[in-house]
Amino acid sequence: MLRSLQIIDTLQVGGAERLAINYANGLSQLGVQSHLCATRQEGPLLKVLDENVEYIFLNKKSTIDFKAFLALRSYILTTKINVIHAHSSSFFIAVIMKLFIPHLKIIWHDHYGNSEFLNKRPKLLLKFCSLFFSYILSVNKDLRQWSAKNLHCKNVIYLKNFPVLKKATGSSTTLYGENGKRILCLANLREQKNQIRLLESFQQVASKYPDWTLHCVGKNFHDDYSRRFFEKLRKLDLNNFVYFYDSKTDIINIMQQCQIGILVSKSEGLPMALLEYGISSLAVICTDVGDCGELIKDNCYGILLEDDRSTTISEAIMAFIEDKDYRTGSAHKFHEMILRDYSEKPILTQVVDIYNQVV
Structure with a gap:
C-alpha cells in the first residue's frame, strides 16, 4: 500500500503551502494513506486539513535539529511511510530521513517562485541532495529545464498546479467597499509580489473611479518591505x-465578494492565486512572468501585462472597469479553461502513478 508523507516548512497561507494541503487531502481520496508534516511552523491552513489525513508537527528550531529528526524518523517507521513528497526547501530533511531509512523514496516538488532569476539560484546543497531524489516535479517549464540541466535526478517533469478552494470554519471576512466594485490581490506581502507598484497604479484608478476598491490579502511579515x-x-x-487584511483562510468567501483578481509579481512559478481566481470566476490581470502567460494565452483568458509600469497596470484595470461585458466574458472563459485543464483528479492520478513507479 502507498503511504505518502507531504513535508512543508509551514502551514502559513502561501502557494506551496496550499498545494501541499491539496495533495495531502486529495491523495487520501485516491486510496493512498496520506500524511502531512509541518517542520517549522503551524498556521491557518491546518484548519482545512481533512480529518482522514494524519498529521505531525516537528517544531524544528534550526537547520540541524536532532530532536526534530528523531521525531520524524520515529513517525515514519511507526506509520510505515514509503514515499516522502517534499515541497520546496523541505528537501533537506527528506534526505536526512533517507539516510536514516534507505528504502524511502523522495519526490521533490519544486515551487521556486523566482523563476525569472534562476541564474542566481543557490544550488550546491540542492545538487548534492538531488542524488537521493527519485523524481522532481516542477511547477513550470523553466524550473523543469533548470533541474534537468543542474541537478543529478534523471526523472524531471513539469506538473501543473491545481486549485482547490474549501470553505473554512470560523468567522467570515467581510470586505470593505461597494458591492460589485472590488479588486483582489491575493499575495503575501513580499518584494517579489510587487504590491507597492500596484498601489502606485491604483492611485490613477481611484482618481477616476473612486467607487472601486482594492483588497490585499496575504501575510504581513512586518519587515522592511511591509513598512x-x-x-x-x-x-x-x-x-x-485600498484595504489590507493579512492572512485569511476563507478564500472562497473573499473571492465571492470580488470582481477582478490581479497579480503584478516580478517573478512567479505558476501562482496558485491565479488558478484560484479562475475557479472563483474572477476576471484576471497578471504580469507575464513564470507560466502566467501559459494560462492567459495572449490575452484570451484575461489581461497579460507586458511590463509592470504603473500606467500599464492602471490601464488594464480600467479596461475591465469600463467594459462589464469584456470583464464578465473574460472571467467566464478563464473559469471554463481552469476547470477543463487544471482539475485535481487527473493531476493527482498522475502523481499516484509516479509513487507506484518509484516504490
Whole structure:
C-alpha cells in the first residue's frame, strides 16, 4: 500500500503551502494513506486539513535539529511511510530521513517562485541532495529545464498546479467597499509580489473611479518591505480605497465578494492565486512572468501585462472597469479553461502513478 508523507516548512497561507494541503487531502481520496508534516511552523491552513489525513508537527528550531529528526524518523517507521513528497526547501530533511531509512523514496516538488532569476539560484546543497531524489516535479517549464540541466535526478517533469478552494470554519471576512466594485490581490506581502507598484497604479484608478476598491490579502511579515508598503499607502492617500487584511483562510468567501483578481509579481512559478481566481470566476490581470502567460494565452483568458509600469497596470484595470461585458466574458472563459485543464483528479492520478513507479 502507498503511504505518502507531504513535508512543508509551514502551514502559513502561501502557494506551496496550499498545494501541499491539496495533495495531502486529495491523495487520501485516491486510496493512498496520506500524511502531512509541518517542520517549522503551524498556521491557518491546518484548519482545512481533512480529518482522514494524519498529521505531525516537528517544531524544528534550526537547520540541524536532532530532536526534530528523531521525531520524524520515529513517525515514519511507526506509520510505515514509503514515499516522502517534499515541497520546496523541505528537501533537506527528506534526505536526512533517507539516510536514516534507505528504502524511502523522495519526490521533490519544486515551487521556486523566482523563476525569472534562476541564474542566481543557490544550488550546491540542492545538487548534492538531488542524488537521493527519485523524481522532481516542477511547477513550470523553466524550473523543469533548470533541474534537468543542474541537478543529478534523471526523472524531471513539469506538473501543473491545481486549485482547490474549501470553505473554512470560523468567522467570515467581510470586505470593505461597494458591492460589485472590488479588486483582489491575493499575495503575501513580499518584494517579489510587487504590491507597492500596484498601489502606485491604483492611485490613477481611484482618481477616476473612486467607487472601486482594492483588497490585499496575504501575510504581513512586518519587515522592511511591509513598512515601505504601508508608508506608500499613506503617502498616496489611498486609505479609503485600498484595504489590507493579512492572512485569511476563507478564500472562497473573499473571492465571492470580488470582481477582478490581479497579480503584478516580478517573478512567479505558476501562482496558485491565479488558478484560484479562475475557479472563483474572477476576471484576471497578471504580469507575464513564470507560466502566467501559459494560462492567459495572449490575452484570451484575461489581461497579460507586458511590463509592470504603473500606467500599464492602471490601464488594464480600467479596461475591465469600463467594459462589464469584456470583464464578465473574460472571467467566464478563464473559469471554463481552469476547470477543463487544471482539475485535481487527473493531476493527482498522475502523481499516484509516479509513487507506484518509484516504490
